[in-house]
Amino acid sequence: MNEKPMLEIRHYSKSYAEGKKAADDVSLTVEAGDIYGFIGHNGAGKSTTIRAVVGVLDFTEGDILIDGHSVKDDPMACKRITAYIPDNPDLYENLTGIQYLNFIADVFGIGAAEREERIKKYADLFEITEALGNLISSYSHGMKQKVAIISALIHDPKLLVLDEPFVGLDPKATFQLKGVMHEMCEKGTAVFFSTHVLDVAEKLCNKVAIIRKGRIIAAGTMEELTAGHSLEEAFLEADR
Numbered sequence: 001m002n003e004k005p006m007l008e009i010r011h012y013s014k015s016y017a018e019g020k021k022a023a024d025d026v027s028l029t030v031e032a033g034d035i036y037g038f039i040g041h042n043g044a045g046k047s048t049t050i051r052a053v054v055g056v057l058d059f060t061e062g063d064i065l066i067d068g069h070s071v072k073d074d075p076m077a078c079k080r081i082t083a084y085i086p087d088n089p090d091l092y093e094n095l096t097g098i099q100y101l102n103f104i105a106d107v108f109g110i111g112a113a114e115r116e117e118r119i120k121k122y123a124d125l126f127e128i129t130e131a132l133g134n135l136i137s138s139y140s141h142g143m144k145q146k147v148a149i150i151s152a153l154i155h156d157p158k159l160l161v162l163d164e165p166f167v168g169l170d171p172k173a174t175f176q177l178k179g180v181m182h183e184m185c186e187k188g189t190a191v192f193f194s195t196h197v198l199d200v201a202e203k204l205c206n207k208v209a210i211i212r213k214g215r216i217i218a219a220g221t222m223e224e225l226t227a228g229h230s231l232e233e234a235f236l237e238a239d240r
Contacts, residue, residue, distance in 0.1 A: 004068040005029045006159050006190035007036075007053065012062035013214075014048055022048040024214040026062070030190045030207070032158070035181055037201035038194040039235065040211040046194035047087070049211070050163050053192070054084040066159055080108070083152035087164040089144050097132035097139070097147050101154065108155035115154060122150040125176050141168045149177060153184075160184060162193035166200060178204055202231035210238050 007030035014023040023045045030036045040046050051057035053064055055075050064071040066078040092100055098119070105115040123129040126146040136144065145168050152160065160181070166174045181191050181204065195201050201208060202222065208231070209219035218225055218238040225234050 005065070006032045006034070006067055007192055008065040009049070009053070010063045010065070012049065012052060012059060012064060014045075014052060014057065014059050014061070021214045023052070023059075026211070026214075026216055028209050028216060028219055030159075030192050032188045032190050033185050034207050035185055035191045035205045036193070037205035037208040038192065038211065039196060039198065039201055039208060039231075040194075041239075042196065044211045045214040046211060047163055048214075050084075050161055050192075050194055054082060054161050055079060056084075080155075081158040083155065083157035083160050085145075085148050085152050085160075085162045085165055087167055089148035091136050091144055091147060093135065093137035096135055097128065097143075100136060100147060101132070101151055104151040105154050110154055118154050118156075119150065122153055122180075125180070126150065126173055142170055142173065145169055146173060149180075153180070156189075158189055160189055160191045160193075162191070164195060165193055166195070166197065198230075198232045198235055202226070210235055212239055 009026055009028050012023055012026045013021060015021050026045070026049055038046050038049070048057065052059050053071065055071055055078065066082055069077040071078050092103070095103065101119050102115065123132060126149065128143060128146045131139070131143060136147065139147070165177060169177065185191055205222055207221050208225055210217050218234070222231070225231070227234070
């Protein structure tokens with residue numbers, strides 16, 4: 001087990017031009033092997049925080065460390081071991097699925113045998129193998145989401161960050177993705193994902209943080225937060 005937290009957010013804040021804080025003094029720690037749920041209403045600050053974690057959004061207040069590396073000071077070291085699946089994947093639509101996956105494998109320097117094995121494994125799992133030769137522009141939202149998921153898994157990341165990952169996936173693909181998340185955590189990967197689907201978070205996560213109006217209002221293990229109640233009840237109580 002890694003001694004350093006896989007993800008550590010330290011007093012992170014993000015303000016926009018009008019002065020409103022989208023994230024206000026956010027701190028949390030995700031260890032290797034955690035499936036950590038980040039829950040809150042739409043507009044609570046989940047996506048803002050996630051985009052800062054993966055280096056898409058600049059910030060000045062606080063710091064974010066991935067496996068001990070600062071996102072601000074050593075972004076390349078962070079990106080080498082992180083994978084990000086946004087809520088609305090923006091893929092290169094003039095490529096075929098397999099061309100896109102090979103492009104991502106090239107970016108991360110994945111050898112031919114490894115990439116072939118991983119692409120086959122996950123394309124078969126998500127039942128998209130036969131469509132990989134088609135242009136991404138012809139894909140449905142769910143198919144694009146599946147390609148984005150496969151592209152995130154190609155380099156075997158230490159930290160998997162997902163923003164509302166189950167939106168747009170069919171029930172079988174949702175089930176398979178949950179299985180992949182468990183499989184990765186069993187070998188030491190950390191998973192940090194946002195959702196507003198509380199029953200999914202309750203069944204999937206060992207830890208959870210609740211964010212409201214940019215501030216963390218509760219965080220801990222699932223047992224600590226629920227204390228014999230459902231996550232929905234705990235969320236509604238914390239959100240009062």
